[in-house]
Amino acid sequence: MSRTSSWALYRRLLEYVHSEWRSFALAVTGYAIYAASSTALAEMMKRLIDGIQHPDAAFRYFLPLFVIGMFATRGVGTFLGTYFMSNVARNVVHRLRCDVFNHMLHLPGRFFDMHSSGHLISRVTYHVEQVTGAATNAITIILREGLFVLGLIGYLFWTNWLLTLIFMAVTPLIGLVVRYTSKRFRRISRRIQNSMGDVTHVASEALTGYRVVRTHGAEDYEKRRFAAASNYNREQSIKEALTKATSTPVIQLLVALALAGLVWLAMAPELMEAMTPGEFVAFITAASLMAKPIRSLTDVNSIIQKGLSASQELFGLLNRPTEVDEGEREPHRLEGRVRFDDVHFAYADDQPEVLKGIDLDVPAGQMVAIVGRSGSGKSTLMSLLPRFYRPTGGRILIDDIDIQEYRLSPLRQQIALVSQQVTLFNTTIADNIAYGVPDASREVIESAARAAYAHEFIARLPKGYDTLVGDNGVMLSGGQRQRLAIARAIFKDAPILILDEATSALDTESERYIQRALEVVCRGRTTFVIAHRLSTIERADRIVVMEQGNIIESGSHAELLKKGGAYASLHQLQFQEEA
Numbered sequence: 001m002s003r004t005s006s007w008a009l010y011r012r013l014l015e016y017v018h019s020e021w022r023s024f025a026l027a028v029t030g031y032a033i034y035a036a037s038s039t040a041l042a043e044m045m046k047r048l049i050d051g052i053q054h055p056d057a058a059f060r061y062f063l064p065l066f067v068i069g070m071f072a073t074r075g076v077g078t079f080l081g082t083y084f085m086s087n088v089a090r091n092v093v094h095r096l097r098c099d100v101f102n103h104m105l106h107l108p109g110r111f112f113d114m115h116s117s118g119h120l121i122s123r124v125t126y127h128v129e130q131v132t133g134a135a136t137n138a139i140t141i142i143l144r145e146g147l148f149v150l151g152l153i154g155y156l157f158w159t160n161w162l163l164t165l166i167f168m169a170v171t172p173l174i175g176l177v178v179r180y181t182s183k184r185f186r187r188i189s190r191r192i193q194n195s196m197g198d199v200t201h202v203a204s205e206a207l208t209g210y211r212v213v214r215t216h217g218a219e220d221y222e223k224r225r226f227a228a229a230s231n232y233n234r235e236q237s238i239k240e241a242l243t244k245a246t247s248t249p250v251i252q253l254l255v256a257l258a259l260a261g262l263v264w265l266a267m268a269p270e271l272m273e274a275m276t277p278g279e280f281v282a283f284i285t286a287a288s289l290m291a292k293p294i295r296s297l298t299d300v301n302s303i304i305q306k307g308l309s310a311s312q313e314l315f316g317l318l319n320r321p322t323e324v325d326e327g328e329r330e331p332h333r334l335e336g337r338v339r340f341d342d343v344h345f346a347y348a349d350d351q352p353e354v355l356k357g358i359d360l361d362v363p364a365g366q367m368v369a370i371v372g373r374s375g376s377g378k379s380t381l382m383s384l385l386p387r388f389y390r391p392t393g394g395r396i397l398i399d400d401i402d403i404q405e406y407r408l409s410p411l412r413q414q415i416a417l418v419s420q421q422v423t424l425f426n427t428t429i430a431d432n433i434a435y436g437v438p439d440a441s442r443e444v445i446e447s448a449a450r451a452a453y454a455h456e457f458i459a460r461l462p463k464g465y466d467t468l469v470g471d472n473g474v475m476l477s478g479g480q481r482q483r484l485a486i487a488r489a490i491f492k493d494a495p496i497l498i499l500d501e502a503t504s505a506l507d508t509e510s511e512r513y514i515q516r517a518l519e520v521v522c523r524g525r526t527t528f529v530i531a532h533r534l535s536t537i538e539r540a541d542r543i544v545v546m547e548q549g550n551i552i553e554s555g556s557h558a559e560l561l562k563k564g565g566a567y568a569s570l571h572q573l574q575f576q577e578e579a
Contacts, residue, residue, distance in 0.1 A: 024088050026084040031147055133307050134311065141299070159286070185305035333414075343394035344357060360551065370529065386412050416498070418488075426471050435488055490520070543560055
């Protein structure tokens with residue numbers, strides 16, 4: 001990465017600090033006080049040596065008071081700097097983390113198709129902490145130790161400018177060491193951040209799917225997979241530690257060589273005559289005090305490089321365009337007439353078309369079942385309706401208006417989705433039914449649950465509607481989770497309903513309950529049912545058969561059976577399997 005782009009990244013990073021300028025100003029004041037009082041240590045040594053040579057009564061009282069005052073002032077400066085910079089740091093973490101998370105929620109569906117959840121979670125957690133290290137921890141050290149070094153250099157120039165210039169001759173060598181280590185730190189930090197995403201991803205998959213892991217006896221396989229990801233992270237961290245452990249002593253050795261040369265020159269007779277013993281000791285003390293802050297300033301380089309590497313990822317994410325929402329029309333209660341007009345779709349430019357010219361006109365309130373073999377494009381077609389993806393050709397109209405003309409969020413409020421993979425949140429049953437409406441009345445929630453034939457099992461739970469469902473509803477059976485999803489759809493009261501294989505994984509009794517619930521929820525709504533079991537869609541107004549991205553048949557259950565085509569073959573095959 002070029003120096004220009006590094007500075008651009010760091011400047012954007014510092015914008016997050018800018019809003020905390022009051023706390024930041026107090027922290028800078030504190031570190032300035034710390035630097036001034038620490039520099040006073042050299043002056044104290046001068047007065048101590050000169051005072052010992054020429055003692056008087058005033059000196060005896062002055063020196064102890066000077067020591068107390070110096071350390072008290074230093075304590076005040078340390079408190080102001082540490083507390084207010086920590087305040088800045090945590091506020092920056094909060095703002096940046098919220099910005100990244102909020103932006104992720106509005107990214108297109110294709111982004112989530114291309115990235116694992118583990119890597120995305122790693123960006124919100126690990127990457128943000130690394131960035132904040134560069135924005136605040138690094139600034140803390142730069143301010144505290146940098147001001148200290150400037151104070152010491154100023155004191156050295158004031159005491160003997162010629163010796164100070166000789167001492168500063170080592171600066172270019174230190175700069176070369178820092179430049180080399182910066183590039184290496186950045187490269188290694190990027191690998192560490194990617195490997196942390198791998199660790200999170202592997203752990204998340206194995207722990208979420210622990211039942212599959214155990215039933216397949218794959219514990220050892222997952223252990224090896226996790227160990228490999230963790231080991232790569234360990235190797236990169238060791239390389240980082242090696243670089244840090246090597247660069248710091250090299251820089252300290254350069255400072256020590258300069259200090260040794262300084263002592264040798266300072267003890268030259270012609271220079272000794274021009275300085276009092278106190279000034280000589282003060283000069284050597286000030287030069288010696290520079291070793292620790294210079295070491296800290298070189299250590300901070302690794303923090304900055306980690307932060308810049310992580311910020312490149314995060315700002316790259318924040319620069320990604322969100323979902324296209326150019327619509328200006330506000331959809332109120334839609335009637336629900338849906339028309340697919342020559343719709344084409346491919347997941348990427350280099351991918352084959354999944355949908356190849358779909359034409360389908362659905363009157364408001366009609367139930368349309370979509371059937372076909374796996375991979376025929378059924379779910380993809382339905383994903384276009386709430387604009388999870390955008391058609392690569394053709395258009396989709398609702399109430400004779402192109403869906404791109406509607407504002408995105410209000411449009412989605414008009415569509416309810418119940419899928420085979422139910423997503424429940426680890427909160428109460430009431431909150432799951434009324435998801436997104438935290439102040440919903442209990443009566444409306446209960447009415448939706450009754451319509452979904454869910455009230456009976458909810459009433460038997462220990463805390464009823466206030467029962468926590470566990471991670472993704474782990475405390476509930478498949479049928480119960482499905483009924484909660486249907487209750488959520490009923491509560492939403494949307495004019496368009498999409499049922500994506502909502503009953504395919506259920507037992508007969510659960511399916512019977514859900515069929516009754518669906519009869520309730522479908523009334524007066526335009527309903528699209530993606531079905532695996534053909535017995536569940538016999539009462540549909542129209543059945544559409546898809547094959548390799550095309551609609552090959554359309555008609556009622558009786559019409560399609562009579563026709564003896566693809567639907568009749570599927571029905572015959574499934575009837576034989578069930579028999």
